[in-house]
Amino acid sequence: MSETPQLENIPEDTGKGLSNGMDTKQKEELELAAVYVSDAQHNRNIFFETQPQAVRLYLLYNHWLLVVLLYFFIIVNLLLAVVEQPALLPVPTWASMLVELVCLSVFSGRLVHYAKVIPRDKFWKDPKNLCILVILLLTLVDMIIYGALKATDIYSVRWSRVFRPLLLVNFTEGRQLRRAFRSIRNALPQILSVFLLFIFSILIFSLMALKLFGKRGLKTNSGKPYFTNFLEIVFDLYVLVTTANSPDIMMPAYNASSFFAVFFVIFILINTYIFMSVFLAVVYNNYKKYLKEEVRQLVRTKRHKMVRAFAILQERREGLEEPVVSHASWNQLVRLVQADLSHAHRELLWSVADQHNQGYIGKLAFVQLADLLNIQVIAVKSRPHPLQRWSPSLYLSTPSRWLCRAVQHRVFVMVYDVIILVNAVFIGLDEEDPLIRNSEWFFLALYLLEILLKLYAMEPRAFYSRHNFWNWFDTIIIVSALVATIINTAMTSVGGYSSRQILDIVFTLRVLRLIRVVDSIKRFRVIINTLIKIGPTMLTFAQLIIVVYYIFAMVGMELFQGRIQFFDSDSPGKHSCGNPALQDSSFAQLNYCKNNFNNVVSSFILLVELTVVNQWHVLSSGFTAVTHPSARLFFILFHIIVVIIIINIFVAFVLEAFFVEYTLEKSLLHTSLEKRIQELGVAQDDLGPPNLVDAMETTDNNLRTGEPQTRLMFKISSTRYRTVDSLLQRMFEADLDPEDFGGEDDPEESSNFNFSNPVFSSI
Amino acid sequence: MSETPQLENIPEDTGKGLSNGMDTKQKEELELAAVYVSDAQHNRNIFFETQPQAVRLYLLYNHWLLVVLLYFFIIVNLLLAVVEQPALLPVPTWASMLVELVCLSVFSGRLVHYAKVIPRDKFWKDPKNLCILVILLLTLVDMIIYGALKATDIYSVRWSRVFRPLLLVNFTEGRQLRRAFRSIRNALPQILSVFLLFIFSILIFSLMALKLFGKRGLKTNSGKPYFTNFLEIVFDLYVLVTTANSPDIMMPAYNASSFFAVFFVIFILINTYIFMSVFLAVVYNNYKKYLKEEVRQLVRTKRHKMVRAFAILQERREGLEEPVVSHASWNQLVRLVQADLSHAHRELLWSVADQHNQGYIGKLAFVQLADLLNIQVIAVKSRPHPLQRWSPSLYLSTPSRWLCRAVQHRVFVMVYDVIILVNAVFIGLDEEDPLIRNSEWFFLALYLLEILLKLYAMEPRAFYSRHNFWNWFDTIIIVSALVATIINTAMTSVGGYSSRQILDIVFTLRVLRLIRVVDSIKRFRVIINTLIKIGPTMLTFAQLIIVVYYIFAMVGMELFQGRIQFFDSDSPGKHSCGNPALQDSSFAQLNYCKNNFNNVVSSFILLVELTVVNQWHVLSSGFTAVTHPSARLFFILFHIIVVIIIINIFVAFVLEAFFVEYTLEKSLLHTSLEKRIQELGVAQDDLGPPNLVDAMETTDNNLRTGEPQTRLMFKISSTRYRTVDSLLQRMFEADLDPEDFGGEDDPEESSNFNFSNPVFSSI
Structure with missing residues (x-):
């Protein structure tokens, strides 16, 4: 591609630059x-065809x-379980089947679209697609059989529902989930060794x-014979x-003789403490190992x-000697990739890439672009307060400025912390008392005043x-509480009764308000921030759990529905x-009757109880x-599956993420971007209440120099990763070679990269 | 020190070399x-005086x-709790107090001995010693008060018993334990942050x-009002x-409305899963961090x-340019340090230190000696079978050699694995059947035959x-089973009754025999070996648990004795x-009456149950x-203390130890020692049954060349660490600089090293 100097003169933000003067x-x-x-940037891994027509189709395929x-x-397809037999909200069979048909046709359409985007032979080689196809066909067959049997009033089972969550895994978008499943599958042989040894130990005991x-x-205690049947003992x-x-x-054994306690203490020591720790260690180590390999692959593909x-x-x-990319082409490219990026932001990224200000960049700097775009830079426009613009003399008067300073003062925060504590006591006191x-x-008014x-x-x-998470949080909670309280009072004074639901909401909001204290204590803020940071990745685990829960719920409903x-x-x-x-039975005595598989909601709640483990033997004995x-x-x-494998992986992930937070420095790219921001003098140090003062100072300065103009400030948001992949990549960054471009121009190898992801097709 | 060439001629193993020709x-x-x-070598850290008199006293102090x-x-002092009120085996008060006095005098004697070994001012500066002194004095005071009150029949409490386990921590020998406590104490501030946030979360919920x-x-379910008292709810x-x-x-809430399940699911998700994982992460990370610092200190002191x-x-x-140490001095030194080392072993170590065969070594090589001595090298004398010496023609005859080969064959192991499985089935069948x-x-005979x-x-x-752990295990189990079975049969046939205790032992031994199968399956052997490797370090945790249990048992016994x-x-x-x-109450209904604090043994069992956590609310509600x-x-x-902190540290330790096993290569020193052994051609590759063949081959070779002499073979035992410190050092080896000798000649700094261990004086 030759240089296109005429592009340099295109005024920024016209957005039409691409059509001008380019063939x-x-x-x-x-x-x-x-x-x-x-x-x-988004770690998509689809080997699309490169004809312009196909590229447009591909762009459409990726359209949000x-x-x-x-x-x-x-989700609609999964939620069908709510209305199907055994139903929480029964609807006629034809209605749910109609919805399911719509879902199936959407999935088929998506699959056909995908088939048009990638080469024919690649499509058929990818087990993901075959898996989706088989699921769609099986579902159709099942629907026909079920419909026919239903019409002749024969009892039948919708067995294909078990496959529904697998769609979540197999569609191209379920990358994270697929990776998690793949890592688990790869770790299984090692886990199996420990598991067999563990079973052996239980058998011996x-x-x-x-x-x-x-x-x-x-x-x-219930009068049954103690430890007489081998299989019962094993259980x-x-x-x-x-x-x-x-x-x-x-x-019973301990009451017979204290010596027998030794047997149980040794059993618990070996099996509960040592073996369960070893499980965690093996799951942790293997999952990490395979995940690391996956991330390495990911980064190579990206490069x-x-x-x-x-x-x-x-x-x-x-x-x-080496070919380069000019500033102009780069600019066009970035504008096309991320249209919402401001000119200043783009220039900032360029200045990081082109460190020596040469007007062009080499391959190494260019490759960084994908990661650079993933670093979340917050652009803050520092501009004067609207009231100041409306009436400068009033807003900048001494009492007004004194008020502003007071609000930003530490004491203000502390006063409100005390108010919250007093409020907590009032909430705890009896509601019947009219004073309370x-x-x-009064408290609502105080909180409103604070926001104002x-x-x-x-x-x-x-x-x-x-x-500014906490500002949003505050405002939403307070305004909702205000609305709910007004409605509640209106209903009480008009109808003379108060709705339990609205009261519940009012109470909940009232208590949630107290959480705000956490933000004003620094040692808590650090922990919360780390949790927020790893939050998005936890969603992968949520999906994982939902897939497994759904399958167990479907099977459980077929096996146990209506029995309890x-x-x-x-x-x-x-x-x-x-x-x-x-x-x-103790099941009935403990009042567990509502823990049943009679609809999808109670099934899920029962599965949560089983995940928590306690009393699971009583629950299972009931069924x-x-x-x-x-x-x-x-x-x-x-x-x-859930407790030994998935929960352990979850724990391993939280551990690993915390260690990364504790030990890892910022990435190189982060650092150089941050340095650039500092050098260019457009750094916004921090946001939120603690820096109200800073913000004010800037405003003051602007005023003093008589320039009430808007100024763009930048800040790297280190508190969040834009994608789960970025967090993973950062976790294993130390092991990645920045010069490894992954197979470059060898078509054989590069196709390997594009199809290196084996698919998860069965559990 | 000048060269002492005359020493070179001293015949090995005379042991008198030191007194000859040396002033x-x-x-x-x-x-x-x-x-x-x-x-x-043993990581002792005592700043003893260097006068010859003091050194001898110090050697005596360290005498095993x-x-x-x-x-x-x-241990006697701790076990006194068994015979003191509330006693498991009551003895007169004067008897237990007499024993305690003896213990106290032994401890005082040890302390006086220590005071004589180290400089006076150092002694008084060390909080360890003060702590022991205070404990001894308090115990004495308590004994006098208790004796006096007892004589006048007034109820009194032996409160000083709580301090007893602290002696275990504060005597110089309790290094590991002290280190563990110190690491916990250092990690506490971080843990506290998470704990406070966790408590805040519980309060809000x-x-x-x-x-x-x-x-x-x-x-x-028991008809009490549900969630009406705030403190009850918190609990x-x-x-x-x-x-x-x-x-x-x-x-109750779920039965009232399914929506309320949401409250509990969110509560469990946040507090049980996320917070508990964060606890593990924080405990893990901080404990590791401080332990690493401790190990660094340790290594520097050692160097x-x-x-x-x-x-x-x-x-x-x-x-x-640099001073060196000659082979002769080195030899004398090693002989003095470890008298039981064979000449060949010593030469092997020297050849590792003096890699270029120069006859002297520099400082760097010399410093390695302590670590070198800690690598467990197994010297195996490969010598002919006694039967062969007794009757070579018979032992080396074709049938005999065929038998030997058959025993070493894989099939032999498999046959016995099958026998064990059949045996397991027979054990499970009914004992009443005379055939069984x-x-x-028959099985006992088979196992005996195998050993023979x-x-x-x-x-x-x-x-x-x-x-050869498994050979010992086999022999002990089989011989004990044989003896117990004979006694049992004799008692049955003579007295017509069988003792329940002996039968219990027979049954236990019979089942333990089956464990042997584990050793013949390779994937199990790997896991077991790792567990055996980290076994000694787990003992530190056992001590830690005992200290905490003991204190809680003492307090619990004073608070709750006789109530249940x-x-x-x-x-x-x-x-x-x-x-x-x-x-x-559910406590009585569940038949938990034996779970009480009426003596030290049932207290400990109760504490184990509380550690396991399940039903701890029922147990605590009883008290x-x-x-x-x-x-x-x-x-x-x-x-x-126990579940959130100590158990998490235990899990963290097992995780870390497993990761070390998975990822770490052998240490540099290990490798060079192993290389040397290979080079010198004295390597014994492996021991135990799988290598019977190798051993035989060696025997054969010796015989063929007509030299039935004893030959010394070496093998590095990588399966065990001689000391806990070696394992710890290996864990953090990557972070240690081999050239860091730690403060060298600066007396100020070096005294710092000797007293760098702060003491754990209170919980």
């Missing part, structure tokens, strides 16, 4: 390069509207327990590993894409800028959960009693 | 150097007999629960974090001591060498644990019911 070929090439950069639509229909306790004629000891039946399972974009834009300069009830208005004062002292747009009933009123079946098999002893396998399997 | 001065200097090296004696009396559920008139939600009362605490030893032995050679009962003799065959095929001393009674027979108080306050609601604080404190 179609150049434009198409630029578009292709932009797609590469965008793919690299289509992606949102896909997710919307995936069970055999010993059988020999030691079986013949003594001991009874459990009881497995439950003991989860600590759910401790110390009950020990008491490879950037190299391709570079190859398109590169030009030769006199006196330079009316005090609510802060808005007076600070420029509103800065106050409500996107990253919950009766709200005092019906005769209330104390046996509507099933004679549960008469006098075993109403079906068959082998139903235990369902619960054991759930425990192994 | 007293030289001998004393050598002794001092040996003490430095020995201190460095005195150390064992000290530990013996510390409690307040919300009070407002949401308090006024609905809900009842718990209930704290228990929910430990998951012990899930899902019971949720059921500093080695530099001092070097300074004593060093001599100047012509043509060399008699099969035991292996002994036939392998040289007995090699078979029973110190590191366990009745073996059907006495009227059985169903209320002898206390009317427990009538109809609350018989005393006062504030008794809960005791249980909450125990939970915070």
